[in-house]
Amino acid sequence: MEGTxxxxxxxxxxxxxxxxxxxxVTGLNxxxxxxxxxxxxxxxxxxxxxxxxxxxxxxxSITPTRGELFVLGKRLGRLPYKSLQKLRSRxxxxxxxxxxxxxxxxxxxVLMGRLGxxxxxxxxxxxxxxxxxxxxxxxxxxxxxxxxxKMFHLATxxxxxxxxxxxxxxxxxxxxxxxxxxxxxxSVDYKTAETVLTLLKNLNRDKQTTIIMNLHQQDFALxxxxxxxxxDKGNLVYDGPPENWICGGRKNIVSGK
Ligand SMILES: Nc1ncnc2c1ncn2[C@@H]1O[C@H](COP(=O)(O)OP(=O)(O)OP(=O)(O)O)[C@@H](O)[C@H]1O
Numbered sequence: 001m002e003g004t005x006x007x008x009x010x011x012x013x014x015x016x017x018x019x020x021x022x023x024x025v026t027g028l029n030x031x032x033x034x035x036x037x038x039x040x041x042x043x044x045x046x047x048x049x050x051x052x053x054x055x056x057x058x059x060x061s062i063t064p065t066r067g068e069l070f071v072l073g074k075r076l077g078r079l080p081y082k083s084l085q086k087l088r089s090r091x092x093x094x095x096x097x098x099x100x101x102x103x104x105x106x107x108x109x110v111l112m113g114r115l116g117x118x119x120x121x122x123x124x125x126x127x128x129x130x131x132x133x134x135x136x137x138x139x140x141x142x143x144x145x146x147x148x149x150k151m152f153h154l155a156t157x158x159x160x161x162x163x164x165x166x167x168x169x170x171x172x173x174x175x176x177x178x179x180x181x182x183x184x185x186x187s188v189d190y191k192t193a194e195t196v197l198t199l200l201k202n203l204n205r206d207k208q209t210t211i212i213m214n215l216h217q218q219d220f221a222l223x224x225x226x227x228x229x230x231x232d233k234g235n236l237v238y239d240g241p242p243e244n245w246i247c248g249g250r251k252n253i254v255s256g257k
Pocket of ligand 1: 021022023025026027045046047048049050051052053054
């Protein structure tokens, strides 16, 4: 681990965390994990290893079957709805389906990240009334992601990769304490992937935002994440610096592209 992360308070703690779906399939099988404020952690693992299950547990969209999960000091699974909403307002989510809000422009979608602390209806109203200063800030974020010219387009008119960048812009703009990014570079080209990860890393460095991302491209994890957690069939099989992840006597971090 790098920098001050080691000395920072624990922000996420999973203790014997188990998720068994209604179908009887095990998503996570007794995960023990602690993440401190200001860390940038890559979650790796083959398809079906439990990465998305962990993300969905972290944002409270599913509940643990057994064990404990604490996020920002709150125990998930038993939180009243209002407390869960409040907790979620401190996290930004970048999901595989991009969470684009239909009927809003790209700029308004980005602004919604910062308005996450109010009700959705109020946030939509406020997003319609954004100020010049906000527009300037949004333009700056979008420009970094190569989307400045799409600022006033309807977000749903954009391609999948462009919508993914809108979701990233929203997270970057959100002031969240934790960013949960489920495959944030899945639908973008290599150069854009580097830009996205650099922007996330800069945010992590400058604001101590905790970033947890699920990555398929392991070479990116090697370059951008001081710590990786590797899951296999719901079990944690490695937790440490990416360069030390050795599997079967062979370095298991490979060049993705
Ligand atoms: N809603 C669900 N109902 C039943 N089983 C599920 C559900 N969601 C996931 N699973 C199962 O839980 C296991 C872990 O799935 P999960 O989606 O967490 O994997 P993943 O590592 O994110 O995979 P991928 O990289 O393909 O997204 C898999 O066996 C999957 O089939």
